[in-house]
Amino acid sequence: MTNFDPQLIAELSALRDADLLRELRRVDSLAGTRAAIGGRELLNFSSNDYLGLAQHPALKEAAVKAVEKFGSGSGASRLVCGSLAVHHELEEALAAFKGTEAALTFSTGYAAAQGAIVALLGKGDVLIVDKLIHACIVDAAKLCGAKLRVFRHNDMSDLEAKLKWAGKQSAVSGLRPARTLVVTESVFSMDGDLAPLRNIVELKERHGAWLMVDEAHGTGLFGKRRRGLVEEFGLTGRVEIQMATLGKAVGAAGGAICGSRKLVDLLVNRARSFVFSTAPVPAAAAAARAGLAIIQSQEGETRRQRLWLLVEELKRVLISAGFPPSAVRAPIVPVPVGAEARAVQFSVALREAGVFVPAIRYPTVARGAARLRFTVSAEHTAEDIATLGDALGAIANRQS
Secondary structure: OOOOOHHHHHHHHHHHHHOOOOOOOEEEEEOEEEEEEOOEEEEOOOOOOOOOOOOOOOHHHHHHHHHHHHOOOOOOOHHHHOHHHHHHHHHHHHHHHOOOOEEEEEHHHHHHHHHHHHOOOOOOOOOEEOOOOHHHHHHHHHHHOOOOEEEOOOOOOHHHHHEEEEEHOOOOOOOOOOOOOEEEEEOOOOOOOOOOHHHHHHHHHHHOOEEEEEOOOOOOOOOOOOHHHHHHHOOHOOOOOOEEOOOOOOOOOOOOEOOOOHHHHHHHHOOOHHHHOEEEOHHHHHHHHHHHHHOOOOHHHHHHHHHHHHHHHHHHHHHOOOOOOOOOOOOOOEEEEHHHHHHHHHHHHHHHOOOOOOOEOOOOOOOHHHHHHHHOOOOHHHOOOOOHHHHHHHHHHOOO
């Protein structure tokens, strides 16, 4: 008998002692903004289903039809026999929606980011990322072998310093010029703030770098046609790589890279998370296409407008209850708490009051920067916001 389990037990105990142990909570059903968890129906303020499309009849119908036509699984990778018509139709719709020449879908947003970065960068190249970038980008940096430089969050002076340093690097093995790729989120997932994309684009162009923008939390919410923050700032033709996820505002599952036809052609050949993965299930692809259609319709705009009204109401209620949120322009509304144990206590108290809001702790955020992360859906109501406010007010009274 080895010491396998005893070592794991020690690690788990250390996590528990630091209030960092995470456990899966079984969700028995989802109905709009309600989730059945632990035998109770809870009001859910933790989902990224911003426009409320995951339960939309049109997406469900599209998924069912895809299963009837193609089956429950794709059966193979895209380069074998898994490149189904529903995948091609979704990619055509994504490219048209994002205003790019082409798009390529992946099983997850994580796989999309990892596949693109590892395909494009190697030893001798430079990857420059915002300090608060998503973990998938950090992991891609470790895999690709490029030199990683991190600039302070939304700090353009620091970004320019990193770009100047990158410009002094030599060519990769003499075969091609060294590449510099800047990566940022458009809407930061844990803070709800926005990247200064215009400034970033100006800097990357000045220094001959490429830019990849993760629009996971911007797609469907920003821009006249709801394409994302890149569109809102009028930068569509100046961003080399747009990344999107299909499991948030789009209401389905999966990820995508949108850009030039040559970019997509290269990823089909070089993105290992694409080449060596079974193709996304047909139901998810069909649902995502239906979600995109709704986002581009008047219903999509109506849902977006309702969402922003609810976000403002939530911020007002949080302030009134004594939980002032960070300054945000997104349906992600974080309330800084500080200590991990305190965040867990607040989360448990809310759950006891019938509201589900998980504590966000290290390693998702920095140590000592734990928070409650409230997310709003267009399916929430003013009554839901009031219920949350009452629960928070009661908790605040008990704490005082």
